[in-house]
Amino acid sequence: MPSIQPRIQAPDIVAKGEVFEVRTLITHPMETGLRKNAAGETIPRKIIHAFRCHYNGAEVFSADMHEAMSENPYFSFYVRAAESGSLKLSWEEDGGAVASLEKPLKVEA
Amino acid sequence: MSRARVVSAIPRRSILRSAPIASFALVTGAFLQTAHADAIDEAALIRQFVGGTATPSSRVHVQMPKIFSNGYSVPLTLFVESPMTEADYVRTIHVLAPKNPIIPVANFSFSPQSGQAKLSTRIRLAQTQDVLAIAEMNDGTLLLGRGSTQVDVDGCK
Numbered sequence: 001m002p003s004i005q006p007r008i009q010a011p012d013i014v015a016k017g018e019v020f021e022v023r024t025l026i027t028h029p030m031e032t033g034l035r036k037n038a039a040g041e042t043i044p045r046k047i048i049h050a051f052r053c054h055y056n057g058a059e060v061f062s063a064d065m066h067e068a069m070s071e072n073p074y075f076s077f078y079v080r081a082a083e084s085g086s087l088k089l090s091w092e093e094d095g096g097a098v099a100s101l102e103k104p105l106k107v108e109a
Numbered sequence: 110m111s112r113a114r115v116v117s118a119i120p121r122r123s124i125l126r127s128a129p130i131a132s133f134a135l136v137t138g139a140f141l142q143t144a145h146a147d148a149i150d151e152a153a154l155i156r157q158f159v160g161g162t163a164t165p166s167s168r169v170h171v172q173m174p175k176i177f178s179n180g181y182s183v184p185l186t187l188f189v190e191s192p193m194t195e196a197d198y199v200r201t202i203h204v205l206a207p208k209n210p211i212i213p214v215a216n217f218s219f220s221p222q223s224g225q226a227k228l229s230t231r232i233r234l235a236q237t238q239d240v241l242a243i244a245e246m247n248d249g250t251l252l253l254g255r256g257s258t259q260v261d262v263d264g265c266k
Contacts, residue, residue: 019224032233034210034265060222063230068206068214068265070182070231077217080193080224 006101013106014081023076026091032067050092056085081107149207158213159203161251163243169254171242180234180264189226189244199226201245208238233264
């Protein structure tokens with residue numbers, strides 16, 4: 001997925017113990033494998049089937065997706081602030097291509 | 110001729126043209142068959158796709174718009190009331206759309222570090238239906254919540 005630009009919206013600085021929202025969007029057609037092209041041939045399935053969010057190495061949220069997820073998958077989810085570090089997001093497409101994004105996070109006592 | 114009389118004349122004429130009793134019986138039969146096919150064994154779907162039996166619970170909230178004409182991108186918010194501690198948290202929320210051609214939608218997994226078991230996303234719906242959310246707690250308990258949206262455009266084509 002070389003041309004795909006994943007995006008994240010999350011605070012830069014949070015208070016320790018605070019539960020904050022993370023919002024992400026990635027551009028992807030999420031081809032279901034149910035549609036046919038003009039010639040009547042089935043367009044093969046190609047979706048992002050997995051999304052993961054790791055906070056300082058530990059997984060805090062993930063989504064295992066099927067065909068019913070809309071194109072350009074969007075997520076809003078929550079993370080409880082513990083230590084300064086980073087959020088690492090990754091998306092895996094059918095076929096194994098992976099897009100990822102890392103955002104630093106500062107936690108204040 | 111007044112407008113009201115024209116309007117009332119059309120249905121009467123069309124009924125006369127298309128009302129042989131046999132065809133009426135056929136239409137009724139087709140309707141009954143459809144109604145029967147619409148009855149969904151939700152417990153069997155949950156056993157098949159999640160494994161186990163889910164108890165309906167007011168702790169599982171499924172928020173969707175009442176009416177959303179475009180089935181390609183229906184907003185969905187899931188929230189499960191939980192303290193989200195090491196001892197008591199929501200491990201996974203399984204989402205099923207029983208009237209979609211492919212019934213499982215997604216599984217969303219959390220950890221105590223999530224802080225709250227809540228997420229928003231967008232899904233495809235083929236038709237108006239109840240979307241089921243089955244929350245799997247860390248002790249293995251399954252809790253069931255539901256939401257529904259009226260959809261006019263099949264989002265799975």
